[in-house]
Amino acid sequence: MQQLTKQRLALSLFFLLSGFTFSSWASRIPTIKSALGLNEAELGSVLLTMPISSLVGLPLSGWLVSKLDTRIPLTIGFTLSAICLAFIGLANTTMGLVFTLFLYSLSVRIFNIAVNTQAITLQKQYDKKINGSFHGLWSTGGIMGVGFTTLLISFGVPIVPHLLMVSAAAIFITLLSFRFLLRNDKSPSGNKLSLNKPDPYILYLGLMVFFAAICEGGMFDWSGIYFQQVVKEDVFTLGYLIFMAFMALSRFVSDRIINKLGMPATYTMSAILIFSGILLSILFPSFWPALVGFSLVGFGTAAVIPMTYTLAGASKTYSPGIAISLIATFGIVGMLLGPPLIGYLAHAFNLKVSFVAFAIAGIMLIPISQMFFRLQHKTAGELQEA
Template identity: 75%
Template sequence: MQLIQKQRIFLSLFFFLSGFNFSSWASRIPTIKQALHLNEAELGTILLTMPISSLIGVPLSGWLVSRFETRIPLAVGFLLNSIALSFIGLASTPVALAMVLFMFSLSMRIFNISVNTQAITLQKQFDKKINGSFHGLWSTGGIIGVGFTTLLISLDVPMVPHLITVSIISIVATIVSFRFLLQNDRSTSGNKLSLSKPDPYILFLGLLVFFAAVCEGGMFDWSGIYFQQVVKEEVFTVGYLTFMAFMALSRFISDTIIDKIGMATTYMLSGVFIFSGIMLAILFPSFWPAMIGFSLVGFGTASVIPMTYTLAGASKTYSPGIAISLIATFGIVGMLIGPPMIGYLAHAFNLKVSFIAFALSGFLLIPFSRMFFKMQHSEKETYEVEAKEVA
C-alpha cells in the first residue's frame, strides 16, 4: 500500500475516534445534568467553560502547528483529550465538572486544528476532493458513539466505566497510529498574523463557520435534552443519533454534491435545510416531525465546516494551519454563544422557543455566503483586468 493511502487511513481513524469521544460525552449530558441536579441555566454556565477554553487554545494551536510537524500537537492533544474524557464521569461537583471540561475542550481544540491542517495538506496531494469524507468519518464516529451510549444506558451501565473504556481505546490507538501520520508538513511561510488589517477572505469564512457552529454545537449539547423534555421520548439519545446519522450521510456525499452544484449553491441549501428542520421540530414537537426536522438540520450543517476549511487552505495570506486557527476562532465564539444562550433562553421562556436561535443562525448562512462569493467574483474580475493590462 502506498504511503499516501496509509496516511489517509490513519488520519481518518483520528477523525473517527474524535467523533466517537465527543459523542460519548455529549450523549451523557442529560445523565450529568440529572446526577448533579443542574437546571438549564446552571448547565449552560458550565458548558460555557468549553468555548472559553477553546478560545484560549486557538493562539496556542496556531503557534504549535507553525512550530512543529502537525502530528505532534495532534497526538499530544488527543492523548490529553482522552484522559480528560475519563475524568468527566468522575466529576462529583459542578466546579469539578467545569475544570475537567476546560481541559477536555482545550486539548480538543489543539487536536482539531492540527488534524484539520493535516487533512488540508493531504487533500492537496489528491486529484479528487477527500476533505468531506474525513468529516463524514467524524460524524460516523459520533453516530457509533451515540449508539454505543444508548446501548449502555438501556443496560444501566454507569457512566464512569463507559467513559474510561473509551479513553483507553483512544490512547492505545494514538500510540499505534502516530508513526503513520503526515510528516515534515510544517509551514515556512504565511505564519505571521496581521490583526491591524483583517483579511476579508478569512472574515467571511469565519462568519460562515460562526453561524454553523451556533447550530452544530447547540445540537450536540441540547438535542438529547430537547427529545427528553419537549418530545417526551424516554430514549432521549434518539434525537442526537438522528442528527448525527444524517450529518454523516451528507458529509460522505458532500464532495460529490459540491462538484456537481458548486459551493455557493451548497451553502444556500445548507441554510434552507437548517431553518426548515428547526422550525419543523418547533412547530410540531412530536416524535416523527422532530425526527424529520433533526434529519434536515443534520443535512444542513454537514457541509459547511468541511467546505469552509477547504476554502481556508486556499488563502493567499496565511498558511493552512494559521488560516484554520483563525477561522476556528469564529467557530469557538459560535459555540461560546450558542449552547449557553439556549440554556438561558430555555430557563427564561422554554426549550422549544429557545431553538428559534438555531433557525435564525442557519438562515443567515444564505446572505453571508452570497456576499462571500460575490466578493470572490469581483476580485477575480479585477485580477483578470489587471492581467490583461500588464500583457
C-alpha cells in the same frame, strides 16, 4: 500499501475516534445535568467554559502548527483530550466539571487545528475533493459513540466506567496510529498572525462557520434534552442519533454535491434545510415530525464546515494551518456558545422557543455566503487585471 493511502487511513481513524469520543460525553450531558442537579441556565454556564478555553487556546494552537509538524500537536492534543474525558465522568462537583471541561476543550482545540491542517494538506495531493469524507467519518464516529452510549444506558452502565473505557481505547489506538500521519508539513510562509485589520476573506468564512457551528454544537448538547423534555421520548438519545446519522450521510456525499451544484448553491441549500428542519421540530413537537426535522438539520449543517475549511486552505494571506486556526476559532466559539445560549433562552422562556435561535443561525448562511463569493469574484478579477 502506498504511503499516501496509509496517511489517509491514519487520518481517517483520528477523525472517526474524535467523533466517537466527543459524542460519548455529549450524549451523557443529561446524565451529568441530573447528577449535579443543574437547571438549564446553570448547565449553560458550565458549557460556557468551553468557548472561553478555546479562545485561550488560539495563540497556542496557531503557534504549534506553525512551528511543528502537525502530527505532533495532533497526537498530544488528542491524548490529553482522552485523559480529560475520563475525568469528566469522575467530576462530582460543578467546579470540578468546569475545570475538566476547560482542559478538555483546550486539548480538543489543539487537536482540531492539527487534524484539519493535515486533511487540507493531504487533499492537495489528490486530484479530487476528499475533505468532506474526513468530516463524514467524524460524524460516523459520533453515531457510533451515541449508539454505544445508548446501549450502555439501556444496560444501566454508569457514566464513570463508560468514559474510562472510551478514554483507554482512544489512547491505545493513538499510540498505534500516530506514526503513519503526514510528516514535514510545516508551511514555509504565511505563519505570521496579523491582528491589526481583519482579513475579509477569513472574516466571512469565519462567520459562516460560526453560524453553522451554533446549530451543530447546540444540537449536539440539547437534542437529547429536547427529545426528553419536549417530545417526551424515554430513549432520549434518539434525537441526537438521527441528527448525527444524517450529518454523516450528508458529509459522505457532500463532495459530490459540491461538484454538481457548486459551493454558492450548496451554502444556500444548507441554510434552507437547517431553517426548515428546526421550524418543523418547533411547530410539531411530536416524535416523527421532530425526527424528520432533526434529520434535515443534520443534512443541512454537514457540508458547511468541511466546505469552508477547504476555502480557508486557499487563503492568499495565511498558511493553511493559520487560516484554519483562525476560522476554527469562529467555529469552536459558535459550537460551544450555542449550548449555553439555548440554556439561557430555555430558562427565560422554554426549550421549544429557544430552538428558534438555530433557525436564525441557519438562515444567516445565505447572506454571508453571498458576500463572501462576491468578494472572491472581485479579488479574482483584480488579480487578472494586475
